[in-house]
Amino acid sequence: MKNQPKIGVLRFLGTNCDQDIWEACLATNLQPEWVWYQDHFEPSNFDAFIVPGGFSYGDYLRSGALAAKAPSMKDLRMAADKGIPIVGICNGFQILCEMNLLPGVLMKNRDGKFIDEWVDLEVCSESPYSSAKKVRYPIAHGDGRYFVTNEELKNLQDQDQVWLRYFDNPNGSTFDIAGVKTKNVFGLMPHPERALFDWMGGSDGQSFFEGFLK
Amino acid sequence: MSDMELKDKLKTYRISQSEYEKINEVLGRPPEGVEWALFSALWSEHCSYKSSRVHLKNLFSKSKRVLQSFGENAGVIDLDQGEKVAFKMESHNHPSFIEPYQGAATGVGGILRDIFTMGARPIALANYLCFGNPKAHRMSRLVEGVVAGISGYGNCVGVPTITGQTEFHSSYDTNILVNALAVGYFGAKDPVVTSVASGEGNLVVYVGAKTGRDGVHGASMASESFDESSESKRPTVQIGDPFFEKLLIESCLEVIRKDLVVAIQDMGAAGITSSSFEMASKGDVGFEIHLDEVPLRDPSMGPEEILLSESQERMLLVCTPENLKPIQEVFSRWGLDAHPIGKVISERRVILHWHKEVISDLDPHVLTENAPMYERPFKPWAYPFKKSELSLSLEIKELKSTLMSQVKSAMGTSRRWIYRQYDQRVGAKTARDCDSSLSVQRLPESGRALSLVLGCRPYMMRLDAFLGGADSIFEPALQMAVKGFEPLAVTDCLNFGNPEKSEIMSEFVASLKGMSQACESLVSPIISGNVSFYNETEGKNITSTPSTGLVGLKENLDLPKDHFQNSGDEIFLVRLPLVSTWGLAGEAQSLKEFVGEVDFSKASKFVKAWTQFAAKEGGSLSTRLVGKYGLGYALFRMSTEDLGARVQFGEWAQTDRDWVKENLYEVLVSAPQGHLNVQSLQTHFGNDVKVWKLGESVPGQLEFVNQDRSQSALTTDVWLAYETGWREHFEKLS
Numbered sequence: 023m024k025n026q027p028k029i030g031v032l033r034f035l036g037t038n039c040d041q042d043i044w045e046a047c048l049a050t051n052l053q054p055e056w057v058w059y060q061d062h063f064e065p066s067n068f069d070a071f072i073v074p075g076g077f078s079y080g081d082y083l084r085s086g087a088l089a090a091k092a093p094s095m096k097d098l099r100m101a102a103d104k105g106i107p108i109v110g111i112c113n114g115f116q117i118l119c120e121m122n123l124l125p126g127v128l129m130k131n132r133d134g135k136f137i138d139e140w141v142d143l144e145v146c147s148e149s150p151y152s153s154a155k156k157v158r159y160p161i162a163h164g165d166g167r168y169f170v171t172n173e174e175l176k177n178l179q180d181q182d183q184v185w186l187r188y189f190d191n192p193n194g195s196t197f198d199i200a201g202v203k204t205k206n207v208f209g210l211m212p213h214p215e216r217a218l219f220d221w222m223g224g225s226d227g228q229s230f231f232e233g234f235l236k
Numbered sequence: 237m238s239d240m241e242l243k244d245k246l247k248t249y250r251i252s253q254s255e256y257e258k259i260n261e262v263l264g265r266p267p268e269g270v271e272w273a274l275f276s277a278l279w280s281e282h283c284s285y286k287s288s289r290v291h292l293k294n295l296f297s298k299s300k301r302v303l304q305s306f307g308e309n310a311g312v313i314d315l316d317q318g319e320k321v322a323f324k325m326e327s328h329n330h331p332s333f334i335e336p337y338q339g340a341a342t343g344v345g346g347i348l349r350d351i352f353t354m355g356a357r358p359i360a361l362a363n364y365l366c367f368g369n370p371k372a373h374r375m376s377r378l379v380e381g382v383v384a385g386i387s388g389y390g391n392c393v394g395v396p397t398i399t400g401q402t403e404f405h406s407s408y409d410t411n412i413l414v415n416a417l418a419v420g421y422f423g424a425k426d427p428v429v430t431s432v433a434s435g436e437g438n439l440v441v442y443v444g445a446k447t448g449r450d451g452v453h454g455a456s457m458a459s460e461s462f463d464e465s466s467e468s469k470r471p472t473v474q475i476g477d478p479f480f481e482k483l484l485i486e487s488c489l490e491v492i493r494k495d496l497v498v499a500i501q502d503m504g505a506a507g508i509t510s511s512s513f514e515m516a517s518k519g520d521v522g523f524e525i526h527l528d529e530v531p532l533r534d535p536s537m538g539p540e541e542i543l544l545s546e547s548q549e550r551m552l553l554v555c556t557p558e559n560l561k562p563i564q565e566v567f568s569r570w571g572l573d574a575h576p577i578g579k580v581i582s583e584r585r586v587i588l589h590w591h592k593e594v595i596s597d598l599d600p601h602v603l604t605e606n607a608p609m610y611e612r613p614f615k616p617w618a619y620p621f622k623k624s625e626l627s628l629s630l631e632i633k634e635l636k637s638t639l640m641s642q643v644k645s646a647m648g649t650s651r652r653w654i655y656r657q658y659d660q661r662v663g664a665k666t667a668r669d670c671d672s673s674l675s676v677q678r679l680p681e682s683g684r685a686l687s688l689v690l691g692c693r694p695y696m697m698r699l700d701a702f703l704g705g706a707d708s709i710f711e712p713a714l715q716m717a718v719k720g721f722e723p724l725a726v727t728d729c730l731n732f733g734n735p736e737k738s739e740i741m742s743e744f745v746a747s748l749k750g751m752s753q754a755c756e757s758l759v760s761p762i763i764s765g766n767v768s769f770y771n772e773t774e775g776k777n778i779t780s781t782p783s784t785g786l787v788g789l790k791e792n793l794d795l796p797k798d799h800f801q802n803s804g805d806e807i808f809l810v811r812l813p814l815v816s817t818w819g820l821a822g823e824a825q826s827l828k829e830f831v832g833e834v835d836f837s838k839a840s841k842f843v844k845a846w847t848q849f850a851a852k853e854g855g856s857l858s859t860r861l862v863g864k865y866g867l868g869y870a871l872f873r874m875s876t877e878d879l880g881a882r883v884q885f886g887e888w889a890q891t892d893r894d895w896v897k898e899n900l901y902e903v904l905v906s907a908p909q910g911h912l913n914v915q916s917l918q919t920h921f922g923n924d925v926k927v928w929k930l931g932e933s934v935p936g937q938l939e940f941v942n943q944d945r946s947q948s949a950l951t952t953d954v955w956l957a958y959e960t961g962w963r964e965h966f967e968k969l970s
Binding site for chain 2: 221
């Protein structure tokens with residue numbers, strides 16, 4: 023186990039889950055450090071990165087599209103190339119897809135409306151961030167419908183990249199997909215930072231953040 | 237000016253003949269140029285509270301916890317241990333009826349600005365909505381638009397919507413109500429700032445979005461009744477930009493917490509006019525403002541439009557000259573401009589410049605302190621529907637089908653379709669969400685619990701304005717008390733019809749009296765709020781609706797649950813018999829009557845006893861305040877799909893119709909077998925209350941047992957009806 027890994031928390035104009043990620047890191051013995059969208063940084067100074075959720079740039083144009091072009095993202099791409107773990111949550115997942123660091127796109131929910139609710143997820147592929155077979159996190163998104171073509175889906179399955187699947191698909195995602203991964207880049211729509219303590223309604227998020235210690 | 241010209245002018249600026257005479261008197265001459273616009277805005281009902289001020293000053297508004305109250309952007313209360321909260325509720329009824337999405341969205345934006353201008357970080361939103369009959373003209377579209385507007389703005393700006401109340405009644409068919417409430421948090425190190433300007437030579441700085449033509453004359457629009465031309469007022473509705481607001485929150489809190497500002501106020505109703513005149517007036521200083529320096533979206537705008545624009549996401553702040561640069565650096569980092577447009581002068585005058593010309597030079601008190609105050613006629617309250625006993629003409633089908641129709645009705649069905657669209661958890665403080673009977677957040681520094689609950693049952697207001705007013709406080713206070721919270725303070729949003737009609741004014745006065753007495757008995761002061769009159773369309777007034785928001789505190793997060801926990805849990809009823817009515821079921825059959833009266837001392841004692849009991853017992857109990865549709869409906873709401881209840885008929889409910897009767901106030905409580913008993917509850921709650929054991933929780937059934945027969949429903953059936961009821965009323969919205 024690493025001693026207090028340093029987590030770069032990326033911030034853009036309009037990001038609104040940044041503080042929650044910060045608090046979650048502190049609560050799980052991680053050392054968070056802000057990465058401002060205009061700033062360049064040295065990837066190897068960090069043990070991992072989290073791209074938090076929220077509405078970067080108000081979701082104007084297309085969710086995640088503007089943040090994907092921010093100056094800090096050049097360095098994040100380098101971090102990805104170097105194999106440093108990067109996790110995108112909700113809007114962070116959308117941003118990583120926009121950067122093509124993860125396959126697929128996230129479209130408007132099937133019923134066109136924002137959805138906030140707790141969901142049960144099947145963990146389909148191994149990662150440091152979830153050792154259980156089933157986890158329960160809240161979702162809160164308007165553009166959470168994960169879409170890939172049949173061919174891309176087959177690729178994902180062949181490479182064991184389907185990470186999390188909804189038991190009860192809330193938004194029309196292809197193959198009920200809630201999260202995907204590559205070797206070191208992870209994206210998921212649900213919010214583990216909102217499931218950290220029992221008083222929040224569930225604490226499955228603890229083991230998610232403990233994954234950064236591994 | 238000819239009589240004809242004067243008449244036109246008064247009409248354009250919505251100023252009455254007597255107000256015109258008063259303007260002449262305070263100025264010593266007739267108004268000129270932009271002064272017309274200034275008086276129109278600041279003397280409007282919306283800004284001046286001219287019909288309500290005389291009554292508002294009698295409201296109970298003090299306790300040792302109150303740090304800021306009326307007169308500031310929001311009230312602030314002290315939670316001890318260094319923590320404080322600011323909160324306020326405001327209406328956006330008129331704009332939301334004209335343009336539901338933007339009307340509701342900008343209502344949320346506006347109330348958030350009232351909170352973060354004080355230096356508090358917004359942590360929660362709530363909304364109180366009254367819609368007409370679901371089948372009324374445009375109603376589906378209004379419901380969809382309002383909910384989408386709240387969701388679109390609140391979710392993007394990153395403040396969770398944690399509770400709400402949604403009412404349906406035909407009195408809102410042509411005038412819906414959209415009331416938004418926001419709560420802000422101060423940690424031990426966070427300063428509270430005000431809008432009191434000071435310091436000769438200090439700068440007046442404009443921050444946020446550029447000024448456009450949107451919302452010009454909005455304040456005076458909100459101060460008159462609707463007519464068939466209201467649809468054409470769409471251009472006076474403002475457009476919101478939640479992304480911009482998010483940037484404004486972060487930048488304003490940063491400059492406040494770096495101690496760079498002297499005073500700050502948002503530009504709400506009547507925009508730059510109200511903020512500049514009010515800031516100067518409160519500080520007993522003057523402003524010199526260069527309107528030609530105001531950043532504009534459309535450079536062809538004239539001074540009058542600039543003064544009256546209600547463009548959103550703008551603030552006015554006062555700072556020392558040396559702090560301008562650091563302030564500009566903060567705003568620029570967040571992608572915003574901070575632009576000086578004037579300075580503070582020692583003499584109490586607001587001098588407005590337009591290029592090289594002085595276009596107005598007035599003492600701000602003339603517009604704020606000297607605004608007209610009306611003592612509109614009203615009658616003493618005479619309890620029009622109070623009876624010596626309840627008539628027995630309520631028709632009731634057998635209990636199962638009664639219950640089924642209640643849980644499917646517009647008033648009884650699940651609101652999940654609404655709150656599922658709200659982000660209820662951003663900020664990671666939410667301990668109980670919209671699904672719960674009470675919303676709860678965890679205070680970040682102390683770990684204590686803060687609850688927020690809305691009040692006002694319009695059907696109680698239709699029954700009796702005094703009773704309804706008192707109930708607007710006691711009902712939400714009990715909601716939190718049965719979970720162990722102490723109600724600390726209140727904000728209100730007084731939605732009424734035309735105050736020039738004495739029957740409306742009488743209801744206003746009576747309900748305020750009921751509210752104020754209830755607040756005093758609980759020592760929960762009213763610390764902020766807003767009045768919305770003229771909720772009238774073509775002579776038809778809404779139900780008088782004094783909505784409220786209460787904030788409560790508990791030492792920890794060990795809260796009684798909402799639902800039965802295990803099969804065999806014992807179910808008790810604790811009733812304080814004050815008032816009985818056939819309530820919502822009676823109203824549907826035009827049975828408008830009640831017996832008894834509110835005893836403020838007994839009701840407040842009941843609240844306190846519950847706070848104490850529920851806090852001590854915590855999560856081993858399940859509790860529910862019995863409300864709309866009475867005991868039967870409340871028992872269903874305590875059930876889960878798997879766990880129901882078997883209850884007996886008895887002294888508490890002797891006939892079928894007694895299960896839908898509404899008794900103010902009574903509470904259902906369940907606990908594991910042997911944990912509670914009638915005697916111990918009686919001892920705790922005293923001799924004013926009656927306590928009975930009704931039965932116990934059982935798997936899968938909701939069963940009402942009389943001597944000779946038993947009536948039951950499957951909990952899965954009732955839940956299905958409850959969850960799908962919405963769809964029956966709003967086919968298009970599911």
